Amino acid sequence: MKIGLLTNEYPPHVYGGAGVHLEYLVREMAGLEGNGNELKIIYFGKKDQYSGNISVQGCPLPFSIPTDDPRLGNFLNVLLKELIMAGSMRDVDLIHCHTWYTHLAGCLLKQILGVPLVLTTHSLEPQRPWKEEQLGPAYRAGTWIENTAYRQADGVIAVSRAMKKAVTRLYRVPQKKIRVIYNGIDPHEYHPCPDLSVLAQYQINPRVPYILFVGRITRQKGLSHLLDAVPYLSPETQVVICAASPDTEDIAREIERKICFLRTELKRKVIWISRMLSRENLIALYSQAALFICPSIYEPFGIINLEAMACETPVVASAVGGITEIVSDKKTGLLIPFDPVGPDDPRPKDPDRFARDLADAANDLLAHPKKRKSMGEKSRKRVEEHFSWSVIARQTLEFYRELIHRKRPEASVKF
Numbered sequence: 001m002k003i004g005l006l007t008n009e010y011p012p013h014v015y016g017g018a019g020v021h022l023e024y025l026v027r028e029m030a031g032l033e034g035n036g037n038e039l040k041i042i043y044f045g046k047k048d049q050y051s052g053n054i055s056v057q058g059c060p061l062p063f064s065i066p067t068d069d070p071r072l073g074n075f076l077n078v079l080l081k082e083l084i085m086a087g088s089m090r091d092v093d094l095i096h097c098h099t100w101y102t103h104l105a106g107c108l109l110k111q112i113l114g115v116p117l118v119l120t121t122h123s124l125e126p127q128r129p130w131k132e133e134q135l136g137p138a139y140r141a142g143t144w145i146e147n148t149a150y151r152q153a154d155g156v157i158a159v160s161r162a163m164k165k166a167v168t169r170l171y172r173v174p175q176k177k178i179r180v181i182y183n184g185i186d187p188h189e190y191h192p193c194p195d196l197s198v199l200a201q202y203q204i205n206p207r208v209p210y211i212l213f214v215g216r217i218t219r220q221k222g223l224s225h226l227l228d229a230v231p232y233l234s235p236e237t238q239v240v241i242c243a244a245s246p247d248t249e250d251i252a253r254e255i256e257r258k259i260c261f262l263r264t265e266l267k268r269k270v271i272w273i274s275r276m277l278s279r280e281n282l283i284a285l286y287s288q289a290a291l292f293i294c295p296s297i298y299e300p301f302g303i304i305n306l307e308a309m310a311c312e313t314p315v316v317a318s319a320v321g322g323i324t325e326i327v328s329d330k331k332t333g334l335l336i337p338f339d340p341v342g343p344d345d346p347r348p349k350d351p352d353r354f355a356r357d358l359a360d361a362a363n364d365l366l367a368h369p370k371k372r373k374s375m376g377e378k379s380r381k382r383v384e385e386h387f388s389w390s391v392i393a394r395q396t397l398e399f400y401r402e403l404i405h406r407k408r409p410e411a412s413v414k415f
Helices: 017-031 070-088 100-113 131-135 138-152 161-171 197-201 223-232 249-264 279-288 303-310 351-366 369-386 389-407 409-414
Strands: 002-007 038-043 049-051 054-057 094-098 117-121 155-158 178-180 210-216 238-244 269-273 291-294 315-318 333-336 340-342 345-348
Touching (some): 017 038, 017 389, 070 100, 070 138, 094 389, 117 138, 117 161, 155 161, 197 279, 210 303, 279 303, 315 351
Parallel strands (some): 002 038, 002 094, 038 054, 117 155, 210 238, 238 269, 291 315, 315 333
Antiparallel strands (some): 340 345
């Protein structure tokens, strides 16, 4: 098959789960079935790459659209990039879009090329109302584009059963169009690493247990709630936060204030690593952590939990979205009950209760090293058995074939 993939993120331009997803999915799909599939990728970066049956084309802007509101300007520049995408993609059997940043291009190419359109639900805009704080009026426009694309799509890949339900409820996508295909992890790359030198690099005491958080500084990841939980943790606990790329200046200042208060007023050991880490360093931090904590208030899948589990680290996480399909409660970690304000307002009804529950679960595991060790071993086994990228790639290619055959029955003889 000749597969066209449209994405904002692709290595080396990666800042979130969608970019990680594409990196591994492309690698596996390109390597399966005797390299008989051609993958053409257009992404928002600048660097073109060619390797075997994979071609990657950047999408630099020839100019920027001037506006009074920079948030609207960013949105219009995204649309301009999508028009470039639509003009650059040719000679493919199927278009696969990742995130709403590419949905307009996907809809155009479906009509221009007459090929099936596939969308992967990495997230849904109506379930992320805090994005309006970041995007302003462009949030409503982006949501409209997303809505239109889901109604136009020939097939939808939901990264969890929770997302399948959400797509059906929000955009009325028939369930027969939706295939649940999980994200995955490479257990050969993510595995326990005993390298203590990374801890020394960030002044983490190897003799004192630490809790690890990894994620962008956004409402979605719940970092503010974790910081609210720190006063309820055992006082000697180290908290290591790997967090960068704030959505807005306001949330950046909020996180800075809270960390400053914890350090200066409560004398808590909070170590903030405010830059992107290499994968090797991150794996070492996962491996040495007493536990990984994921306080997300919205998480379609939660690939970071798989990364920690592959490193034999138990997880404490909020029971939302796809997390409940990854973390096996009381076996590979602890799930925290979560009561949102509403179905499309994922803020916790009782933020203080949520913070206390996070701390209680963390304290429970910190107090029981043997339980943590057992959960870590079970976590690794669960990853190996259920979240292989090779299986995910085969499922994705099979879905492609079904959609192409449905659109052009005669094409089935090619595969």
